[in-house]
Amino acid sequence: MHFYLIRMTDRRTNTIIWAIITCLMWSTAYPFIKIGLQYSTPVHFAGTRFALAGLMILPFTVKPREYIRMIRANSSLAIWVTILQTLINYTLFYLGMDRVPGALGAVIVGSQPFVTAIVSRIMIREERFTRAKIITIILGLAGIVLVSAGRMEFHFGMPGEIAGVIMIFIASISTATSNVLISKKGKNMNPLVLSSFSLLTGGLIMFFLSFGFEDVPLKPDFPLNYWLVLIWLSFMSAFTFSKWYVLLKRPGVRVSELNLWKFIIPVFGAILSWIIVPGEKPDWVTVTGMIIISLSLIWFFGFTTKRVHKIGKVPAGPIAK
Numbered sequence: 001m002h003f004y005l006i007r008m009t010d011r012r013t014n015t016i017i018w019a020i021i022t023c024l025m026w027s028t029a030y031p032f033i034k035i036g037l038q039y040s041t042p043v044h045f046a047g048t049r050f051a052l053a054g055l056m057i058l059p060f061t062v063k064p065r066e067y068i069r070m071i072r073a074n075s076s077l078a079i080w081v082t083i084l085q086t087l088i089n090y091t092l093f094y095l096g097m098d099r100v101p102g103a104l105g106a107v108i109v110g111s112q113p114f115v116t117a118i119v120s121r122i123m124i125r126e127e128r129f130t131r132a133k134i135i136t137i138i139l140g141l142a143g144i145v146l147v148s149a150g151r152m153e154f155h156f157g158m159p160g161e162i163a164g165v166i167m168i169f170i171a172s173i174s175t176a177t178s179n180v181l182i183s184k185k186g187k188n189m190n191p192l193v194l195s196s197f198s199l200l201t202g203g204l205i206m207f208f209l210s211f212g213f214e215d216v217p218l219k220p221d222f223p224l225n226y227w228l229v230l231i232w233l234s235f236m237s238a239f240t241f242s243k244w245y246v247l248l249k250r251p252g253v254r255v256s257e258l259n260l261w262k263f264i265i266p267v268f269g270a271i272l273s274w275i276i277v278p279g280e281k282p283d284w285v286t287v288t289g290m291i292i293i294s295l296s297l298i299w300f301f302g303f304t305t306k307r308v309h310k311i312g313k314v315p316a317g318p319i320a321k
Contacts, residue, residue, distance in 0.1 A: 015247055019261040022240045022247075027268030029236065032229045039226045041214040042094035047206030049230060050086055053237035054200025061192045071197055074189045077181060078197050085178040085241075086202025092171040099164025109168060110144035110266050113137060116176040117256040123180045124255065132300055133257065139296035140263035146289025176259070183248045183255045191245035199241060260300065263293050 036045050061067055071078050093109075114137050121129060186194065210216055247258060267290045274282055 011250075011252075015250060015253060015258070016261075018243055018247060019258060020264065022243050023261050023265050024268050025236050025240050026262075027265045028272060029233060030269050031272060032233055036226060036229045036233065037098075039222050040220070041210060041216055042098055043091060043206050044210035044214055044216045045230075046090050046094050047203050047208075047210055049203065049233045050090065050199045050237060051203030051207055052230065052234035053241070054196045054198075054203055056234060056238040057192055057196035057199070057242060061196055062190060067193055070190055070193050074186075074194075077185050077189060078194060080181055081178050081194060082198040082202045084174045084181070086198050087205060088174040089171045089178070090202075091206060092167040092174070096164040096167030096171060099167070109172070110263065111141055112172045112176065113256070113259045113262050114141060115169070115172040116179060116259040119173060119176040120180055120254070120256040123177070124184065126254070133260075136260055136296045136300040139292055140260065143289040143291075143293035143296065144263065144266055146285050146292065176255075179244075179248060179255050179259065182245055183253070186245065186249050191249060192242050195238070195242040195245050199237060260297065263297065267293055 033045075036049075040048070062070065097109075117129065117133065117137060182189075182194070247253060248255065270286055270290070
């Protein structure tokens with residue numbers, strides 16, 4: 001029994017470490033997206049980024065014949081993940097963020113763990129709103145509000161900003177639904193195959209659709225800065241989506257609790273902005289929000305780790321295999 005508990009703790013620690021690394025990489029997206037959008041339109045830039053990310057993963061998947069066989073065998077999952085995670089999520093995310101103030105958008109995006117918890121509870125019978133989870137979500141949302149308020153003043157206008165808020169919320173619901181589907185139905189699907197197919201297919205669709213409703217230059221003359229940003233964002237997407245799909249498939253991992261780690265994305269994003277963005281500097285409101293988020297996550301996952309040793313069985317929290 002003692003060996004079993006040690007093994008479970010090691011699995012859990014491994015999942016937590018990779019979740020933090022993945023969220024750290026995701027946090028780099030926001031400042032670099034702003035740079036890329038200086039030279040390109042939202043949907044066109046997103047489509048280029050994800051198509052390139054899908055191509056980056058392809059050499060690390062399986063042989064072409066096995067790749068096609070796997071997509072055919074799991075066609076429903078592959079199509080739904082492409083639609084929900086890439087097309088709907090990122091099309092609405094890019095368009096929505098272009099319509100709302102940065103601080104307001106950060107709060108809405110930061111509420112994704114809460115949205116995921118609700119969607120998971122609806123779609124997965126085993127998911128429950130435990131007291132520890134509810135407290136962590138409330139504290140996380142409070143921290144997100146403080147981090148965002150400290151970096152930018154809030155204002156809410158009409159009607160474009162309302163449309164932007166709705167777009168971002170739908171994007172959050174879409175990606176949460178995708179996460180649940182992968183956790184429930186992706187056990188027999190290679191995560192690299194799934195991520196490469198959804199990113200490449202969704203990215204190409206967004207790329208070509210952008211020519212229909214965006215003013216895309218036919219002969220773009222992008223500077224080196226643009227290409228460096230595009231390469232990093234594509235690599236980051238290729239790595240993070242593939243790794244996140246792996247974590248979602250691990251036995252014992254619950255979607256809602258794994259997604260709690262996304263609360264730290266705005267924290268890392270703020271720190272990165274202080275480092276690379278001129279004029280950005282720490283303030284007590286933002287730092288207070290960061291402390292609240294950090295302590296809430298430490299408390300939650302520390303609490304569930306103690307439960308493992310207390311009851312001697314697999315807990316509700318993320319556990320790796």
